[in-house]
Amino acid sequence: MIELVRLFKLIGFMNILLVIVDTLRYDALGVNGKSKSTPHLDKFAHGKSFTKCFSAAPWTLPSCASILTGFYPSNHHLMQHWFRLDKEPISSILQRQGFYTAAITNNSNFAYNIGYQNYFSEYHFYPDGNNKIHDDELNHDAPFTKALEILKKHKNNLFLLLHTNIVHDYYLEVNKRYYEQFTNKKVKSKTWELKDRGFFLIKNQREKDLQAVKLRYDAGVYYMDQQLHKVLSNINPNTLVVIVGDHGEGFNPKLFRIHHGGRMHNDLLHVPLILSFPGKTKDIDYHKLVSTVDIVPTILDYLKVGTARDFDGQSIFKNKKRIIIYSEEYRSFYLKNSFTRIDEKSGRVFGKKAWISLKGKVIGNILDNLRYYERFDLEKDFTENKELPVNEADKVNLTDISVNQPFNLVNLQEKQHNLENKLNYLQTQIKNMSEKISELEPQIGKIIKRLSPKWWVKRILHKS
Ligand SMILES: [Zn+2]
Numbered sequence: 001m002i003e004l005v006r007l008f009k010l011i012g013f014m015n016i017l018l019v020i021v022d023t024l025r026y027d028a029l030g031v032n033g034k035s036k037s038t039p040h041l042d043k044f045a046h047g048k049s050f051t052k053c054f055s056a057a058p059w060t061l062p063s064c065a066s067i068l069t070g071f072y073p074s075n076h077h078l079m080q081h082w083f084r085l086d087k088e089p090i091s092s093i094l095q096r097q098g099f100y101t102a103a104i105t106n107n108s109n110f111a112y113n114i115g116y117q118n119y120f121s122e123y124h125f126y127p128d129g130n131n132k133i134h135d136d137e138l139n140h141d142a143p144f145t146k147a148l149e150i151l152k153k154h155k156n157n158l159f160l161l162l163h164t165n166i167v168h169d170y171y172l173e174v175n176k177r178y179y180e181q182f183t184n185k186k187v188k189s190k191t192w193e194l195k196d197r198g199f200f201l202i203k204n205q206r207e208k209d210l211q212a213v214k215l216r217y218d219a220g221v222y223y224m225d226q227q228l229h230k231v232l233s234n235i236n237p238n239t240l241v242v243i244v245g246d247h248g249e250g251f252n253p254k255l256f257r258i259h260h261g262g263r264m265h266n267d268l269l270h271v272p273l274i275l276s277f278p279g280k281t282k283d284i285d286y287h288k289l290v291s292t293v294d295i296v297p298t299i300l301d302y303l304k305v306g307t308a309r310d311f312d313g314q315s316i317f318k319n320k321k322r323i324i325i326y327s328e329e330y331r332s333f334y335l336k337n338s339f340t341r342i343d344e345k346s347g348r349v350f351g352k353k354a355w356i357s358l359k360g361k362v363i364g365n366i367l368d369n370l371r372y373y374e375r376f377d378l379e380k381d382f383t384e385n386k387e388l389p390v391n392e393a394d395k396v397n398l399t400d401i402s403v404n405q406p407f408n409l410v411n412l413q414e415k416q417h418n419l420e421n422k423l424n425y426l427q428t429q430i431k432n433m434s435e436k437i438s439e440l441e442p443q444i445g446k447i448i449k450r451l452s453p454k455w456w457v458k459r460i461l462h463k464s
Contacts, residue, residue, distance in 0.1 A: 014278075015151075015239040016094070016159045016299060017231075020064060021224055022107055023168035023260060024245030026053075026270045028221045037182070037221035040229035045243070045274040053273035053290045054356050055247050056327055059261035060109040063246040063292065064163070065089075068116075070296030070311035073328040078114070080330070085115065090296045091159055092119045097305055099159045102150050104143045106165040120161070122150075129169040138174050140166045144227040151234055166227065167249075170220030171197050171213070178223035179216055201253035214251055238278045240302060242295055245271035255385070262329065264354035264363040264374075265384050269327050275316070277302065289358050290316060291325040327354040 027033035030042040031049050056066035061081065062073035068089040069076045077086040091101040103110075103120040107128045110116055117123035126143050147162045154160075169175060171194035180187055194200075198213045228243075235241065248268045250257035260268050273290065275298070293313030300307060301315035314320060330351040355362045361384070363374040376384040449455050 013156050013238055014303070015154075015156060015236050016099070017235060017239055017241045018067075018090075018159070018161050018295070018299075019228065019231075019241070019243040020067060020161070020163040021167055021228075021243065021245050021272075022060060022163065022165045023170075023247065023249050024221070024224075024272055025248035025267065026245070026272050028167070028217075028245075028248075029272050032272055035218065035221065037218045038225040040232070041225050041243070041274075044232055044241075044276070045272075047286075048274050048276050049286065050273040050275070050290050051287050052358060053244075053271055053292065054266075054269045054325055054327060055245070055271045055292045057329055058247050058263055058268040058327065059329070060107055060168075060246055061114075062329065064109060066312075067244060067246065067292045067295055068161070070293050070309070070313045072293055072312045072326055073330065075312055079328075081109075081114070089116065089119045090299060091161065093300065093305065093307060094159045095119075095121065097303070099157050100154050101159045101161075102154070103161040103163075104146050104150070105161070105163045106140070106143050107163060107168065110163060126165075128165040129172045129174070138169070138172070140164065140169065140174060140223070141227065144231055147231050148234055151231070151236075155236060156238075162231065164224060164227070166224040167217070167220045170217045171195075175216060175220050175223065179219040182219035182222045183215060197259050198251070199258050201251075201258060202256055205253055210251060210253060217249065217251070240278060240299065241274070241276040242299070243272070243274040243276075244292060244295065245273075246292075247271065262352075264327055264329065264352055264361075266361075266378075266382060269354065269356070270382075284316060288316075289322060289325060289356075293325075323357050325356050327356065328352070 028035055029038045029045065029049070030036060031038070031045045032051070055063050057063040057073050057079075062076075062079045065071075065076045065078035065085055065087075066073060068091070069085070069087040070090070071087045073079045075087065077083050091099075091103065095101050101120045102122045102124075103116060104124045104126070105116070106126045110125055112125060117125075124143070124146055127138065129138060143162065143164055147160065150158070150160055166175075173193045176187055176192050179192075194213065194216070201210055201213060232241070247260050248266075248271060249260055250263070250265070250267050252258070252267065257263060257265055257267055271292065273292070273295075275284070291313055293311065294316055295313065297311045297313045297315040298317065301317050314322065328351075353364055355364075356378075358378065360378050361374075361376045375388040376386070377388060378384075
């Protein structure tokens with residue numbers, strides 16, 4: 001008998017909704033912890049939420065590219081804004097399978113200069129708190145309204161990517177009205193917006209301030225839950241739904257863990273992943289070690305779409321034993337106030353890799369001859385409060401880690417070198433052109449003079 005999924009696919013009766021909620025911590029959902037911010041999502045996610053999913057990167061650009069391609073950052077290469085995505089996102093694979101592909105994005109890491117629009121049938125980019133020009137441009141409801149519009153228009157055979165920045169922008173004025181709804185309190189303060197995203201907590205170290213910042217975050221999550229509920233209530237029953245956080249957010253000023261990016265701790269890497277399949281599926285182990293790079297292979301496996309690609313991720317339906325997954329970060333700059341201590345020494349460029357197992361984690365600076373600098377026992381200390389001294393490293397069973405492979409750094413450095421050469425070349429061209437313009441200036445001056453009626457009057461009078 002033909003399988004139901006294959007039948008749906010054959011008659012074009014299958015939708016896929018991939019929701020990326022930016023900056024969504026694992027424990028931000030009630031279904032994963034004690035949060036009271038997500039009543040709707042908790043209902044939807046009940047029994048469908050993975051408990052050990054780790055993001056392939058700690059910030060939006062590389063992480064979302066991993067979610068969309070099934071490759072780790074060192075293989076898809078979208079690790080900095082001026083690098084190009086070297087792997088095909090799932091949308092173009094599905095396009096070849098006859099899917100209509102639409103994207104709604106809401107973060108500057110999805111802006112048109114990144115190039116994702118080339119891989120979708122339709123693409124909608126909404127500015128976030130970082131790249132808005134006017135405050136009223138920041139409308140976090142708009143992506144959801146657009147999603148409803150698209151869902152209404154394309155009942156079947158649709159792949160819809162919906163990315164929302166609501167939770168990410170929790171510290172902005174735009175979140176205030178939801179904060180008031182969530183807390184049931186009127187906010188009087190005119191300086192409600194946290195311009196420094198909570199970095200002041202590191203300086204103050206006051207518990208009261210920390211709780212106030214966290215409450216803003218919870219209110220953002222609450223707002224997202226309400227909006228997402230509208231979309232989830234309007235999906236076709238034959239929709240495969242994936243909801244994932246691209247990374248979390250730091251709220252630990254004592255350990256200098258604020259905001260996201262640049263660090264490899266679990267407040268950033270441990271993310272919610274909800275997979276909801278239409279109809280019955282084989283038994284899924286929701287407690288196994290999974291990575292956000294597994295999303296693409298899982299969707300393709302479910303749809304029985306074969307590709308020649310050897311993804312970094314693997315389908316969650318496969319029972320291949322996997323002990324270690326990775327997370328990677330490479331930047332040629334860092335913000336001193338944002339990120340943790342290690343890069344103070346390494347200077348301008350840093351590359352980090354985390355080797356993660358269910359038992360422990362090792363974080364290394366790959367530009368520092370793989371000298372380890374952080375090790376944690378995830379069985380006893382999942383929130384990573386106690387860094388293990390180097391000589392105690394063998395207490396964490398990480399012997400399977402092969403540290404000599406995965407990060408394709410040579411390739412990346414070569415790329416950066418090429419880009420720097422290009423930049424130098426362009427700068428030289430600009431310099432040459434400016435020199436030429438200065439050489440031409442006297443002549444241009446003469447021409448401009450000749451355009452003036454006065455010059456002509458004088459000349460005619462002089463001649464006559
Ligand atoms: Zn993000």
